[in-house]
Amino acid sequence: MKLLSRRLLHAVLLLLAISFLSFALLQLAPGDYFDEMRLNPQISAQTIEGIRAQYGLDRSLPVRYAFWLFSVLQGKLGFSLSSGMPVGPLLWVRARNTLLLTSTATFLAWALALPIGIWNATKKGKWTDRVTSLATSTLLTIPELLIFLCLLLVAARTGWFPSGGMISPGADGLNALGKAKDLACHLLLPAAGLAMVMMPALIRHIRAAMIEALESPFVRAARGHGIPRVRILFRYALPVAANPLISLAGLSVATLLSASLLVEMILSWPGLGALMVEAILARDVYVVIGVVMLSSMFLIAGNLFADLLLFASDPRIRVE
Amino acid sequence: MKRWHKLGAGVVFLAAFHCLILFAGFFAPYSYTSRDRRLPFAPPTRLHFFDESGKFHARPFVYDIKDDPAHFGAYLTDTGRRFPIRVFVFGAPYRVAGPFSARVHLFGVDDPGRIFLMGTDAFGRDQFSRFLYGGQISLLAGLIAAFLAISLGMLVGGIAGFYGGWIDNALMRSGELFLALPWLYLLFAVRAALPLQIDSTQVFLLLVAVMGLIGWARPARLIRGVVLSAKERNFVVAARGFGASDSYLLLRHIIPQTGGVVLTQLVLLIPQYILAEVTLTFLGLGVGEPMPSWGTLLASLQQYFILSSYWWMFLPALILMPLFLAYYSAADALQERLKSVSL
Numbered sequence: 001m002k003l004l005s006r007r008l009l010h011a012v013l014l015l016l017a018i019s020f021l022s023f024a025l026l027q028l029a030p031g032d033y034f035d036e037m038r039l040n041p042q043i044s045a046q047t048i049e050g051i052r053a054q055y056g057l058d059r060s061l062p063v064r065y066a067f068w069l070f071s072v073l074q075g076k077l078g079f080s081l082s083s084g085m086p087v088g089p090l091l092w093v094r095a096r097n098t099l100l101l102t103s104t105a106t107f108l109a110w111a112l113a114l115p116i117g118i119w120n121a122t123k124k125g126k127w128t129d130r131v132t133s134l135a136t137s138t139l140l141t142i143p144e145l146l147i148f149l150c151l152l153l154v155a156a157r158t159g160w161f162p163s164g165g166m167i168s169p170g171a172d173g174l175n176a177l178g179k180a181k182d183l184a185c186h187l188l189l190p191a192a193g194l195a196m197v198m199m200p201a202l203i204r205h206i207r208a209a210m211i212e213a214l215e216s217p218f219v220r221a222a223r224g225h226g227i228p229r230v231r232i233l234f235r236y237a238l239p240v241a242a243n244p245l246i247s248l249a250g251l252s253v254a255t256l257l258s259a260s261l262l263v264e265m266i267l268s269w270p271g272l273g274a275l276m277v278e279a280i281l282a283r284d285v286y287v288v289i290g291v292v293m294l295s296s297m298f299l300i301a302g303n304l305f306a307d308l309l310l311f312a313s314d315p316r317i318r319v320e
Numbered sequence: 321m322k323r324w325h326k327l328g329a330g331v332v333f334l335a336a337f338h339c340l341i342l343f344a345g346f347f348a349p350y351s352y353t354s355r356d357r358r359l360p361f362a363p364p365t366r367l368h369f370f371d372e373s374g375k376f377h378a379r380p381f382v383y384d385i386k387d388d389p390a391h392f393g394a395y396l397t398d399t400g401r402r403f404p405i406r407v408f409v410f411g412a413p414y415r416v417a418g419p420f421s422a423r424v425h426l427f428g429v430d431d432p433g434r435i436f437l438m439g440t441d442a443f444g445r446d447q448f449s450r451f452l453y454g455g456q457i458s459l460l461a462g463l464i465a466a467f468l469a470i471s472l473g474m475l476v477g478g479i480a481g482f483y484g485g486w487i488d489n490a491l492m493r494s495g496e497l498f499l500a501l502p503w504l505y506l507l508f509a510v511r512a513a514l515p516l517q518i519d520s521t522q523v524f525l526l527l528v529a530v531m532g533l534i535g536w537a538r539p540a541r542l543i544r545g546v547v548l549s550a551k552e553r554n555f556v557v558a559a560r561g562f563g564a565s566d567s568y569l570l571l572r573h574i575i576p577q578t579g580g581v582v583l584t585q586l587v588l589l590i591p592q593y594i595l596a597e598v599t600l601t602f603l604g605l606g607v608g609e610p611m612p613s614w615g616t617l618l619a620s621l622q623q624y625f626i627l628s629s630y631w632w633m634f635l636p637a638l639i640l641m642p643l644f645l646a647y648y649s650a651a652d653a654l655q656e657r658l659k660s661v662s663l
Binding site: 014017018025137138140141146152156265276277281296298299 | 504512
């Protein structure tokens with residue numbers, strides 16, 4: 001409990017620091033949302049100043065930061081100028097979509113990588129192992145961009161999958177089951193792409209961790225006692241190998257989020273990453289800050305969750 | 321022995337590839353802006369050794385291509401006109417190493433023949449030439465950004481590890497800020513702070529600076545770890561006992577010990593930063609036209625009809641694979657060597 005509260009406090013402090021830095025950075029940046037309006041001869045300078053004053057953009061930096069913090073407490077996270085509404089509601093929808101995509105992809109990747117990794121560890125050096133290691137190293141060298149573009153090409157050529165978006169235009173009229181099916185259809189390609197990006201590293205780490213566990217003396221002793229192979233594998237070796245894998249899961253959230261940004265852009269999944277790029281192009285500062293905050297929150301939450309899992313699974317850490 | 325062999329093959333490939341990019345003007349048959357409006361989206365030109373009658377030619381040649389009157393946007397090869405490939409031909413002028421300009425190209429065909437090894441884009445520009453010139457942007461961005469990140473990491477990690485105490489604490493805590501953000505999001509956030517429309521050179525410099533400045537935290541952590549153990553080694557303690565100054569200890573004894581980790585990290589970071597530049601430019605936030613970068617070459621694939629009809633537009637991305645493979649395997653070999661040295 002003490003550990004958890006300390007970690008939570010740390011996370012909050014970290015988020016505060018990130019928010020202040022990104023706020024300062026983006027507020028000091030040259031150019032703003034009104035640049036385009038200034039070019040328009042029909043809008044006078046006074047009007048623009050008026051709008052700026054209305055949104056409090058003419059105040060000093062600390063004042064604006066204080067206002068922003070207050071609106072974070074209200075769940076609004078500032079005001080999006082380009083869509084004319086508070087950032088909060090805009091973000092929640094997108095965050096939900098990103099979360100749906102990334103969690104599906106994570107599930108897919110682990111569900112495939114675990115059996116493959118364990119299988120290869122038990123058959124170390126056999127041809128299946130070599131083929132898999134060749135496949136993973138090839139997959140590692142393919143730029144993520146290319147994987148996603150190829151998926152888009154598959155969708156475009158075969159027409160089996162929708163080539164972007166999240167919901168079909170006519171989906172409103174469907175019943176709950178039909179809606180779920182429609183969503184699953186749209187989800188499949190981006191999730192598969194993300195899983196393909198994650199899997200090679202996962203398989204390699206799972207294999208390495210399992211091999212290390214299987215070659216340790218206590219497993220040899222267990223084998224000497226005549227304990228069945230399957231029991232050794234899952235009851236003895238896997239819990240030992242789980243330790244580095246859980247840390248890996250926490251760390252891989254960062255890669256996952258970055259890859260998800262790209263997949264959202266290419267396969268037009270309406271998630272946080274897509275929102276971020278739109279906001280940058282529209283110079284919508286508060287949305288950018290919101291996305292940055294939310295993405296780092298995901299990352300910190302992922303690491304925290306991994307630590308808690310580690311705490312639960314590894315008695316050595318609990319003793320410390 | 322075997323390890324060195326493995327490292328050698330990767331390094332030779334990397335050296336060759338970088339030479340190709342460095343002397344893009346010489347290896348590219350055309351300049352990156354030269355367009356041929358007759359030939360938008362021409363497929364890669366086929367090299368022939370045998371002509372129509374089956375006669376063998378030692379010097380490969382290409383056929384002329386022209387519009388297919390029956391299909392809009394398709395091309396026919398005109399077997400009536402052969403253009404042998406010549407080496408060391410004179411063509412569009414280019415710059416070598418800044419001030420020197422030259423006109424000799426490695427290969428080319430006589431006008432009005434055209435040789436497009438990787439096809440052409442919407443403006444009839446040679447994709448192969450643009451790929452080589454684009455490498456000058458993308459590779460250079462990756463290299464400089466990685467150097468920048470590593471040198472910053474070395475500075476911060478070295479100071480943090482060497483002095484310890486509150487300096488160490490402060491530096492590593494501020495590093496955590498950078499690690500707590502998914503790095504592509506961080507890169508985008510910083511990109512958001514820069515003006516959208518500025519000229520290509522400025523964008524390039526800003527991009528490289530940004531990529532280098534936000535990536536120092538991870539190498540700094542690793543280097544700090546090495547420095548922590550390095551400063552406790554007997555010869556360092558002895559040197560300190562003889563009255564060596566801090567800066568002497570750092571530069572003469574401690575930094576050299578981090579060499580292995582630094583080199584490995586550098587080799588790992590370069591492909592990452594190349595990809596970062598490609599990604600940013602792909603999404604329209606990087607270097608713009610007419611300067612080619614690998615990101616600009618791929619960006620056209622965002623258009624649906626290009627994606628589905630012109631397969632050769634994928635070629636630039638495919639060529640990146642052996643490049644990354646070489647970098648990763650070099651990093652692997654370095655890492656293994658590092659392990660065997662430290663054991």
